[in-house]
Every structure is written in structure tokens, then in C-alpha cells.
Amino acid sequence: MNHPDNTTNDKWIVTTALCRHYKRGQHVVRAVDGIDLTIGRGDFLAVVGASGSGKSTLLNLLAGLDTPTSGHIQVGGQRLDELNRRKLSEYRAKKVGMVFQSFNLLPQFTALKNVELALYFNDTPRGERRRRARDILDRIGLGDRHDHRPADLSGGEQQRVAIARALIKQPEILFADEPTGNLDQQNAESILEVLGELHREGLTVILVSHDVDMARNAAGRVVKMQYGQVAEDDRQPKT
Ligand SMILES: Nc1ncnc2c1ncn2[C@@H]1O[C@H](COP(=O)(O)OP(=O)(O)OP(=O)(O)O)[C@@H](O)[C@H]1O
Numbered sequence: 001m002n003h004p005d006n007t008t009n010d011k012w013i014v015t016t017a018l019c020r021h022y023k024r025g026q027h028v029v030r031a032v033d034g035i036d037l038t039i040g041r042g043d044f045l046a047v048v049g050a051s052g053s054g055k056s057t058l059l060n061l062l063a064g065l066d067t068p069t070s071g072h073i074q075v076g077g078q079r080l081d082e083l084n085r086r087k088l089s090e091y092r093a094k095k096v097g098m099v100f101q102s103f104n105l106l107p108q109f110t111a112l113k114n115v116e117l118a119l120y121f122n123d124t125p126r127g128e129r130r131r132r133a134r135d136i137l138d139r140i141g142l143g144d145r146h147d148h149r150p151a152d153l154s155g156g157e158q159q160r161v162a163i164a165r166a167l168i169k170q171p172e173i174l175f176a177d178e179p180t181g182n183l184d185q186q187n188a189e190s191i192l193e194v195l196g197e198l199h200r201e202g203l204t205v206i207l208v209s210h211d212v213d214m215a216r217n218a219a220g221r222v223v224k225m226q227y228g229q230v231a232e233d234d235r236q237p238k239t
């Protein structure tokens, strides 16, 4: 972002005493509760933990979709809370790609159109949008599915379209919140393979998963959350 020189690639994303608390009448839900995390450029990080441990909340904070109640996040040396509204929406729109458990595709449109539409508000000319959508679907193994509507795709294929839709913006970070949660084992594995490939090509990937074994297989680092905090942080050399 703005100050690439005062940050190193292994401290690309840095959270400092990051908190997201919700006030619920008398008591406070500490969804994220004091997280200090450093993520390197090009890392493949998996966030695991029980339901309610704060995984999605953390992801949404990192993606700039939610605002901390205290603490802060730096990306490339730039604090997100110091960005003005235009810069923050630029961060969300251009730097960050999001993939969710429910693919959130538009049912009336083809795969190609679903991917292309992600560039609709990015001032990309129509021909260029279409060309990039085609390229990316081909690359992600859906070369022969451009004209299929979501209902005529398998779950794994729909998730690939959702990944393509995130990638067409050429993000620097791909966030995936339980992207395999609605998939059978075989489709889940193929989606994790896609994420691994993107990581090998240099993309920073942050994956949320319930499944610790799956996360271990996919990612080089597994952060386990518990009650809004980091309970374990395992880095392992990839085999
Ligand atoms: N808008 C909200 N208001 C109050 N509490 C909330 C809100 N959103 C989330 N929470 C609470 O914050 C905690 C963390 O939620 P979060 O969605 O981050 O968990 P998670 O780890 O993603 O769980 P899951 O694996 O079920 O998706 C939960 O206890 C949840 O009930």
C-alpha cells in the first residue's frame, strides 16, 4: 500500500491488540479479544477453532469489512483505521478477495457473467472484463463450463466460480471462510488444491476451517483460536 518501504514482506499484515467486542445488554461478547498476529506476504495461513471462537470476526476485520473496537491492523505498513473512506473501500475492492462457505453466486447468470460482474464497478471496459473472466475460468479448470448457470454446476464447480470471481480483481490477499464447508470430500480437496496452487503462485491465502487435519494439510501455518484469542500458532515446513 502506501509505505511499502517501511515494512518487510514477512511482516506484511500485523494486528496489534486487536479486539472486536459486542455489547449485548449487560454483558460483552469478546468475539476477538486481543490478537497480535503477523502474517507474511505470500503466506498460506489457516485459522481453525470451535464454532464461535471468532474466526469469521477476525477474517472480516482483516478484510476491512468490520472495524475493531480497539487495537489496529496494518497492511503493508499502512494502518487500516487511518485510511479514509475512499482508500478503505479501495482496499476492500482491489486488494482483498473473499470466498465464503455459501458461494453467493447470482443464479440467473452464467459462470462467465458471475465472474465478469465482479469487475463491473472497477471501471474495466466490457471486452477486457470478458477476456479476463474467460482466462481465469480456464485457469481454474472450468474451461468448459463458462455458459453453465450455478444450478447446473456441482458444488465444487460453484466454489471455483466464486474463487474466480474473487481472483479476477487480482487481489493481494485471498480470504476464504469455510470454503469447503458445503462440499463433499472430493470437491473439498479439489478446492484446497486450487488454494494451494494460488499460494504457490505467490498469493497470500488466509483460510478459515473447522477441520484441523484439512487445515494442516493445506496450509504452512495453523492458528488455533479459542474464545477470541490465539491459543496455538503452529508453523510447519510444507512437505
Ligand atoms: N453481530 C454480533 N453481535 C453479537 N455477537 C456476535 C455478533 N457476531 C458474532 N458474534 C459472536 O461473536 C463470537 C464469534 O463469532 P464468529 O462468527 O467470529 O465465530 P466463528 O469462529 O466464525 O464460528 P463458526 O465456526 O460457527 O463460523 C460468537 O460468540 C458470536 O455469537
Ligand SMILES: [Mg+2]
Binding pocket: 055, 056, 057, 177
Ligand atoms: Mg464463522
